[in-house]
Amino acid sequence: MSRVIALANQKGGTGKTTTAVNLGIGLAKQGNKVLLVDADAQGNLTDSLGYQEPDNLPISLATVLTKIMMEEPYEPDEGILHHAEGVDLMPGNIELSAIEVSLVNTMSRETILRTYINTVKDKYDYVLIDCMPSLGMMTINALAAADSVIIPVQAHYLPAKGMTQLLQTIARVRRQINPRLTIDGVLLTMVDNRTNFAKDISFVLRRDYGDKVRVFQTEIPLSIRAAETSAQGKSIYAFDPHGIAAKAYQAFTKEVLEIGEKQRKRQHQTHLSR
Numbered sequence: 440m441s442r443v444i445a446l447a448n449q450k451g452g453t454g455k456t457t458t459a460v461n462l463g464i465g466l467a468k469q470g471n472k473v474l475l476v477d478a479d480a481q482g483n484l485t486d487s488l489g490y491q492e493p494d495n496l497p498i499s500l501a502t503v504l505t506k507i508m509m510e511e512p513y514e515p516d517e518g519i520l521h522h523a524e525g526v527d528l529m530p531g532n533i534e535l536s537a538i539e540v541s542l543v544n545t546m547s548r549e550t551i552l553r554t555y556i557n558t559v560k561d562k563y564d565y566v567l568i569d570c571m572p573s574l575g576m577m578t579i580n581a582l583a584a585a586d587s588v589i590i591p592v593q594a595h596y597l598p599a600k601g602m603t604q605l606l607q608t609i610a611r612v613r614r615q616i617n618p619r620l621t622i623d624g625v626l627l628t629m630v631d632n633r634t635n636f637a638k639d640i641s642f643v644l645r646r647d648y649g650d651k652v653r654v655f656q657t658e659i660p661l662s663i664r665a666a667e668t669s670a671q672g673k674s675i676y677a678f679d680p681h682g683i684a685a686k687a688y689q690a691f692t693k694e695v696l697e698i699g700e701k702q703r704k705r706q707h708q709t710h711l712s713r
C-alpha cells in the first residue's frame with residue numbers, strides 16, 4: 440500500500456524541496472519505491488535532481504494534468520524520469536502556473552492531481568509531493584491527493600501566523616475534500632545550533648502547536664553543504680555522505696518510516712475488524 444505525503448508550507452524557502460529530495464532518496468535507500476512529484480511552478484525539485492532546464496522538458500506534470508482536465512487519455516508512466524539514486528520524478532515547471540489559472544474554471548478542480556496520483560501510486564511505496572509556497576489551487580490539489588502532510592519550518596523566524604493559516608487550510612481540506620488527511624508533523628530546518636534563536640523557535644512551536652501536531656525529534660541543521668547540494672543534481676547522501684545534514688536526513692527518514700509503519704498497522708487492524 441502506498442503512502443502519499445505532501446511537503447507543504449505557504450512560506451517560501453523553508454526547505455520543502457531539499458526535504459523532498461533527501462527524504463525521497465532516503466526512503467529509496469531503505470528499499471522503497473519512491474515517486475517525487477514536482478507540484479511547484481518554479482521547478483526547483485526537478486532542477487535539484489539534475490534537470491536544469493525544467494521549462495524545456497517536453498512532458499511535465501502540467502502536461503498530464505491538462506490531459507486529465509480535457510478528458511484526454513494519457514499513459515500512467517508518461518513523463519516520469521528516473522534518477523540515478525533510485526527515485527522516479529514527475530517533473531514540474533512554469534506551465535503549472537497556467538494550470539493554476541485554468542483549474543479555477545474546471546470541474547472537480549480540487550482533485551485533478553489526485554486523479555493523476557491515483558493512476559500511478561500503486562507502483563510506489565511512497566509518493567512525495569513538493570508543493571508551491573502558496574495556499575493556491577495546486578497546494579489544495581496536493582492536500583486533496585495526500586494521505587498526510589509534512590510541514591518544513593525554517594528555524595529562523597516565528598511561524599505563528601502562517602502556521603495557524605496552514606493548519607486551518609489542512610483542516611478545511613480534511614472536512615470538505617479529503618477526510619483521511621493527517622499531519623505527520625513539523626520539521627525544523629536550517630537550525631543553527633550556535634544561536635539560541637533556533638531553540639526558542641523549537642520551544643515556541645512545541646508550546647503553541649505541540650498538542651495539535653507532532654514536532655519531529657530530528658532537526659535539520661543549517662549546512663552549507665546542504666545548500667550546495669541543489670546545484671549538484673544529487674542528494675546530500677551522495678554529495679556529503681558523512682556530513683551533519685546527511686545524518687539528520689537519515690534520522691528523519693527513519694522517523695517517517697516509523698510513522699508509516701504505525702499507520703499501516705492501524706489500517707490493517709481496522710480492515711481485519713470489519
Ligand SMILES: Nc1ncnc2c1ncn2[C@@H]1O[C@H](COP(=O)(O)OP(=O)(O)OP(=O)(O)O)[C@@H](O)[C@H]1O
Pocket residue numbers: 450451452453454455456457458479481483570571572628629630659660661662663665666667668669684
Ligand atoms: N539545511 C540547510 N542548510 C542550509 N541551507 C539550506 C538547507 N536546506 C535548504 N537550504 C537552502 O535554502 C534554500 C531554500 O530551500 P528549499 O528550496 O528546499 O526551500 P523550499 O521551501 O522548497 O522553497 P520554495 O518555497 O521556494 O519552494 C535553498 O537555497 C536551499 O539550498
